[in-house]
Amino acid sequence: MIEFARQALGLSESVPIEIAPLAGRGSDRSFFRLTWSHAGSAILVHYDPHRIENTYYGDLTIFLDAIHVPVPRLIGHDRMRCLMLMEDLGDTDLWALKSAPWETRRDLYRKTLTTVHRLHSFPERDFPAEQVKLMEGFGPNLYQWERQYFIDHFVGGVCGISLGSSHRQELEGELAALAERLAETGRSLVHRDLQSQNVMIRKGEPFLIDFQGMRFGSPFYDLGSLLCDPYVAFLEDERDELLSFCYGFWKEKLDWTVFRNCFWEASVQRLMQALGAYGFLGREKGLKSFLHHIPAGLRNLLDAVSRTTSLPRLRELLDGCGNAIQDSKIKL
Structure with a gap:
């Protein structure tokens, strides 16, 4: 080497x-x-x-x-x-600044959202597909894989919950409908893992890393990844301030109410994937540190689900997961 x-x-x-x-x-x-x-x-x-x-x-x-x-x-x-x-961009990322004053964090997140908008704005027709390979774009297969990943490695693997056939079928119908709605929110290049540890900060400017999973999909998936990141905490008014800033890029396309709903539904999808990953990496790969993020991830997912009216089966399941995690037998 x-x-x-x-x-x-x-x-x-x-x-x-x-x-x-x-x-x-x-x-x-x-x-x-x-x-x-x-x-x-x-x-x-x-x-x-x-x-x-x-x-x-x-x-x-x-x-x-x-x-x-x-x-x-x-x-x-x-x-x-x-x-x-x-x-070498150094050791400072958005996560390392999670305890910095909000004024500092706000400016860095605004810069990051501006950078991400540049990525999301790149025309798909201009992408050099013959020279640059991407993973399979978001569609029915990937959305289905993500929710199964969540059920297998978080619901079953971490929480020890086994779904009955009727409950599983109802939940699948609800989450498949969610995926269909996300498919209608637009299509752009997405980072796919846009969380605080994947945004390095050097001299006050953000740089994206760990983008090997980039593909075409809903831009709202990235927004949910960044603003509902379990690794950092936002006050509600802080997240709303950043969401309002982001809406400035979208206001010519979507009504504010529609924009917010797209954001929260995409956040649900992203957080299911994240919780599945924490369970898989922590239990199957032996990377125990990922298990420590499960309580925050579940809180964020419950919050995102509560902002929608279309996911009652998932909300019921998450309540059961919360009860299971409070059980002393589950060590995170």
Whole structure:
């Protein structure tokens, strides 16, 4: 790995390079910080190509940079050895600033929402599909996979709840209808995991990372990911302030009431996926830290469901999940 880094950086053998592992991110990738000389540093990534989206990251980085969406610069990429060398943006992300004064956080989130709007505004007809690969876009299959992921790994795996055939059928009908409504909210490039740990902050400006799962889908999915993020807490008026700011990009297209409903329904879909992921990563992959985010994720999901009138079966199920999590037998 060091040999690859030297070649990509143009450093001679006489320059000592130190390598330090960084915490994993649950995506079958290993991260290392390389340092040399006085202030030189870069991030070395080794990825598992069997997780196909990992192989898309390099080309997506180049594409996003070309359309002026701020991302870390790709310094070098060895596809055969599954190695990438990336610009080092430091250690500060939106999550690290979760306790900062609201005035500071508000400005950074507004900048992030502006960046995300630039991504969402890119015309699908102009996407260079022959050069840049994407994961399958949101549609009936992916929405169904997400809700099954939620049922298998959170409802069953974490909460120990087994759904009867009648309840399962009613819930499936309700959530399939939700997916149909989301499919009608527009189609754009979406990050797919737009949460606070995937927005780095350098010199007061946001940079997107971990976008290997990018695809076409509802832009509201990204908005729900960011503004209903279980990793950070918002007061209700803080979230409303950011949602109102975001509506400024949409007011020519949608009525405010419709916009809010789209946001909350997409947030429900996203939070189901997140809770399924926390259960899978925590229980199946041994990444126990993800289990600690389940209470906040469930609270946010209950809140999002309460803002809609179309999901009574899901609300009933979530009440049962909340009771199960309060059981002392479940250790999070």
